[in-house]
Amino acid sequence: MAISFVAWLLFAVSSIQTYTIKAGISYVNIPEQKAFHPLQSDTVSVKMKMSGWKIFLKKLQPDTPHIQVDLSGLKTRSFIVFTNQLGYINRQFPVDNQVVSVSPDTLFFDFSKQTQRKVPVRPLYDIQFKKQYGIIGDTKANPEYVTVTGPLEDVANIEFLETDTIRGRNVGADIRTVAYLNKHQKNNITIYPTFSEITIPVGEITEKTVELPLKVENASRYTSVRTLPSKIKVTFLVSLKDYNKWSSRDFEAVVDMESWEKNKVQSLSVILTKIPDFCHVISIEPQNVDFFVRR
Structure with missing residues (x-):
């Protein structure tokens, strides 16, 4: 019985099985001069074929991967079909993980007037300093303002854009770094430029x-x-x-x-x-x- 159990276990972890995971979506190849609102959640279910061993590891360390969705098709229609993009999506995963389907299979979009606006950059940081050191001057961003493009109703509500959190430990000198701007999960807006050079003066x-x-x-x-x-x-x-x-x-x-x-x-x-x-x-x-x- 022990030998049969081990044999079954080896067969189970080595065989190819179907497994469903949740994945966030982001958009690429967004058509110019078009602003859109997704009409569904930004999370989809991805059905994949993978080995039993990988499924076992996924269950031990669950995560939420992201997949990119090609929106070039929105030039001629208001929806995207995942079935037509399975080849593109499979290239975003390891070769031994085959995406079989995505649910929902169709994403629908509502188009609206596009606008642009310049908004200030607000640096975020979580810094621990050496003893008797701290921030001694204004934090500067270069550029100080970035251009946000997207639907009028979304862009109008953006007063500023925060950077990803700048972190440091045991800091005793000026900080100069490049920080990317955080969209706060607004996939239907674009930012230019997407980053800013941040300078934080530190002294005794x-x-x-x-x-x-x-x-x-x-x-x-x-x-x-x-x-x-x-x-x-x-x-x-x-x-x-x-x-x-x-x-x-x-x-x-x-x-x-x-x-x-x-x-x-x-x-x-x-x-x-x-x-x-x-x-x-x-x-x-x-x-x-x-x-x-x-x-």
């Missing part, structure tokens, strides 16, 4: 402390309002090259009497209403102050 940072006078807001109905203390200390992180650039004149701290009038609080919270760019506040002392009011 240090702590600095300044003393600020407190301003009192919404105190016009009172003869006088005095806070205790009348000044606070703000500690922030700043780049070494800008250490002498920022002083107490570049910050502003206020307390608001409305919080006392509405909520009858015993002390007033300190609010920073003005902070220089790329200065990261790490502490305010004190965070709340007592006050005296003369009506």
